Amino acid sequence: MRWLVRLALRAGRHGDALDEIAGDIQVMADATERLSGRRAARRRALALAIRSSADAWQLRITGRVRDGISAETGTGDGLMLSMFRDAAIGLRLLARSPGFAAAAVLMVAFGVGANTAIFSIVNAQLLTPLPYRDAGRIVFVCGWDLEANESRFNLPLPDMLDLRDAGIFADVIAYRYWSASLTGHSMPERLQGYYVTGNTFAMLGIPAAIGRPLVPRDAAQLPARVVVLSHAAWVSHFGADPAIVGQRITLDGQPHEVVGVMPASFEFPVFNFKGDFWAPYVIDEAAARAQRASAPSITVLGRLKDGDSTGAAQAAVTTVMDRLRAEHPDANRNLGASLIQMQELGLEEIRPALIAIMGAVWLVLLLACANLANLLLARGISRRRELAVRAALGAGRGRLIRQLLTESLMLTMIGGLAGALGAWWLLETLRASLPPFIQSVMPNLQELRVSGRALGVALAASVLTGVLAGILPALRASRDAGGDAMRVRDGSSQGSRRAAGALVGLQVALSVLLLCGASLLARSFANITSVDPGFNGRDVLTMSVTLPAARYADAGARRQFYERALERIAALPGVESAAAVNVLPFSTYNRGGDVTLPGAAAPVRTDWRVETPAYLSTIGVPIVRGRGLTAADRAGALPVAVINREFERRYFAGSAPLGTVVRMGDDAFTIVGVAGDILHDSLVDGPSPELHVPFAQQPVGFMMLAIRAPRPLDHVLAVRRAIAETDPQQPVFEVDTLDTLVHRSITPQRQVAGIMTVFAFAAAGLALVGLYALVAYGVRQRTREVGLRLALGATPRLVVAGMMGGAVKLIVVGTVAGVLAALAAGAALDTLLFGLPSIDWMTFAGVPLALIVAAALASYLPARRAARVDPALALRD
Amino acid sequence: MNLLGHFEQTLLLSLAAGEDEATGLSIAAHLEEQTGRRPSPGAVYTALNRLETRGLVRSRLGDPLPQRGGKARRHYKLTAAGLASARRIHAAMSNLAGSLPLKQKP
DSSP: OHHHHHHHHHTTOOGGGHHHHHHHHHHHHHHHHHHHOHHHHHHHHHHHHHHHHHHHHHHHHHSOOOOTTOOOOSSOSOHHHHHHHHHHHHHHHHHHOHHHHHHHHHHHHHHHHHHHHHHHHHIIIIISOOSSTTGGGEEEEEEEETTTTEEOOOEEHHHHHHHHHTTOEEEEEEEEEEEEEEESSSSOEEEEEEEEOTTHHHHHTOOOSEEOOOOGGGGSSSOOOEEEEOHHHHHHHHTTOGGGTTOEEEETTEEEEEEEEOOTTOOOOOSSOOOSEEEEOOOOHHHHHHTGGGOOEEEEEEEEOTTOOHHHHHHHHHHHHHHHHHHOTTTTTTEEEEEEEGGGTTHHHHHHHHHHHHHHHHHHHHHHHHHHHHHHHHHHHHTHHHHHHHHHTTOOHHHHHHHHHHHHHHHHHHHHHHHHHHHHHHHHHHHHHSOHHHHHHOTTGGGOSOOHHHHHHHHHHHHHHHHHHHHHHHHHHHHHTSGGGGGSOSOOOHHHHHHHHHHHHHHHHHHHHHHHHHHHHHHHHHHHHTSOOSSOOTTEEEEEEEOOTTTOOSHHHHHHHHHHHHHHHHTSTTOOEEEEESSOTTSSOOOEEEEBOTTOSSOEEEEEEEEOTTHHHHTTOOEEEEOOOOTTSOTTSOOEEEEEHHHHHHHOTTSOOTTOEEEETTEEEEEEEEEOOOOOSOSSSOOOOEEEEEGGGSOOSEEEEEEEOSSGGGGHHHHHHHHHHHOTTOOOEEEEEHHHHHHHHTHHHHHHHHHHHHHHHHHHHHHHHHHHHHHHHHHHHTHHHHHHHHHTTOOHHHHHHHHHHHHHHHHHHHHHHHHHHHHHHHHHTGGGOOSOOSSOHHHHHHHHHHHHHHHHHHHHHHHHHHHTOOHHHHHHO | OOOOOHHHHHHHHHHHHSOSSBOHHHHHHHHHHHHSOOOOHHHHHHHHHHHHHTTSEEEEEEEEOGGGTTOEEEEEEEOHHHHHHHHHHHHHHHHHHHTOSOOOOO
16 A cells, blocks of 8 residues: 555656655545544545646646636536546546456456567567568578478578579578587587578678678688687687687587677577577589489578569479479489578468467457456446536536546556566566577577567557447446436446346357367367377487597497497496487487388388387387397398388388388398387377388487486486596587477477466456356345345245346356357367367367356355345345 | 646635745645645645746745654745735735626526
8 A cells, every 4th residue: 555655656756845745645644544544544645645646747737736716617628638637537536446446457457468478479470570681581492392292491402503593592592400519628518500601691681799700701612610609609608708709619520710709689590400600511512413312401591582572483493493303303303492481481380379379368358358348337337426416517428438438548558557567577587488499499589578569569458448348338327327317326227237248248258269269279288198109208318429420430430439338328227228219209300211112113201210229129119020120230231121010001001011122222121020100200290101220230420319217317427427438529418308308399289278278267267257246236236126025025046046047148148159159269270289079079068068157156156145135124225 | 928827826825824934734724724625735735846936935944843754844935926926816816706796697
């Protein structure tokens, strides 16, 4: 209370006079306290403080203030002054009923706050252009698999060169992932970086914070031993030392001179890791064109020519790709290219979720609106006498409506301000609490805040709420204020009750809609979590160990490193088994290739796993036919492979796979077994064909470890030590558990379902409170009638039924409308749902039933009070 | 244009009628007595400030008082110009009031 007084006083900007005013208010409040107690004194102090501030402003602005000899002029005050006066009166009235004011403000704050926060997220993700020069004209040139009709993201290097030479784009840049070991420090570390073409930074148009970005001459010739650091890497690995520019660091055993550090706000435009460093991509164009089949895949971006549309560029690119496919039928088989606006990349998945949440928050705001309208209606009834007096003294209807609208607007503006503050706090917290994994891939993170645009939305939402919620009660109350109203006792008018009823019906419908949406998402989420991924991720520690090509050029050295490290790890106390594979499921990486089946004309695509013999048993994948890989499948022995059931189902329909020889490039593998399916990228999509081959026969330099041990994270240090004993220079990264990897893949679904559930329950809560208030208000207004009925012999049960009758009708009508709307909305949510029938009866029957029960209870509780009315008291009142 | 608003005129009259030195509190009480409505402290002090900047009123800090937590209270007094203003207002008002009673509706 005291702080409210102080706040109200501060709003008056009294300057030197503040002490005097506060002192006088104290004196008057003390007098009130002696007469009527502390509560009254506090209320008086607040009222005086508010009036003081309002008067001070009025005096300053207009030179006038209401006093004992002011005359009401009725008209001619000027709009500003009268609005100001309306606001002052409104503030005074609100200070007199703080409970009502607090309820209204909180409700609006919730609605507006949720809207502002969600809009800010949408704004950062969908609306704000990425922070590159002329970002709208930069497009990703993605490979397109014409057979599978899906994007492959990357494009082979020679095709990039051909597209560049075709002159479709004003400029073309390309980059290639490089995961490098940083040594020469205390601990070897893994950095994620990119080789980028020399023109990359020029096209993005972002200067370095320290030193310089890479320029074309850096990539002009080998060896290009320079590197630019990201701000994050500069801080975490080099202690934010500006003197690092000009020094040499060791990446994959080679010295590189640091020429610059990018600013903290710089985000590299990728659909994966934003990167710790960038090194020049030196391209031997002749060699790349000579060996199209084995050329690396790279990420390609182009800047559209001025005046060129994406569509025109896409057509030109398609023409070039068609020609390349004809010229190189093997290397370019099924390869097309599609242009994707930089802003659009990766949004296909989150767009429906964001739109669903956006819809939900607008519904919540609408609900808050309806509830506020109801509160105002109820207040309008109890203020009939006041308004009638004003009308009798000559206030026109328009004047009364303006007064009432000003009051509701004032409430929603205060609520909106509180909501905007809440949203700001929420986003600050959210941004700080995002897991590093999300931070490293989420674009436009800097923009994730309450921007000017979001504040505009908050303001608009507040004004809209104020007008929407205020107009109906104002029209109603001002109409009721005419004529004989002065003589009428404070009783509810039929019209007001009907309007309030319609609003409650609307609330019930909206909350049924939201609850159904939330229920669908929650049930779909439960379905996703109950999907069997095909392996047992419990108690499996995972990490990545990538050997630098410079030191491990020899296949024997790579084989020796992993085998020795695994031996050491398997011998650790508590470790049950240890294995390695080139890509773990849910690691966000994948490797695939084309295999040719005997007798087939064209090769087929398959995922490609290189693994040690213990891998499948370590993660609990069964061998369903034949045998698994064993230690006997060593280098020099017959090259073998194990396929999964999906491979068998898709490519061996009717025939037995065991003993078949499949070809992959120059290698031939004899299939010796069939293993269970493993979901790799998501729990939602089905399994892909997989080909498992023994690491000993394909000793690659990038492996991930899977270590089965109870309480897996307890073993991290020991495992790191075992690897350091094998090679002290070798870093370990991406340490996790297999369960965490799976869990992470469903984070978006969990968040969407969680947010929707919160909103839905908030909405249902608002609706129930509205219902309760409506019935309770009706009971209070009809006390006399109830008393009369009881006196004439009505049973309490009949009275309760009478009070509830109207409410039940509202509940039923609202629920039916809500279910119909939800059925329509369910179709829109379709892309977000998993494993549910097209009409999920659990949701569409369960939710309305639950809400009907809750709503009936919410109206029964106040109605019961009616039956307890003492007829004698009620009639005398 | 530096016309006095009528609340400020009322204050001038109150200061001219009351004790030699007045406080915001005593002015408010006096106005309540005479006109039936007590102005808010915010109105009183804001108006007094405006009068002071126009040289019609001057103020000084009094001795600390126990009932206000030892804080000093500001005392207000008309300047010569203020007193002249108050006289002109009073004369004009009295002349007007002298033409009472008011006529009935036109």
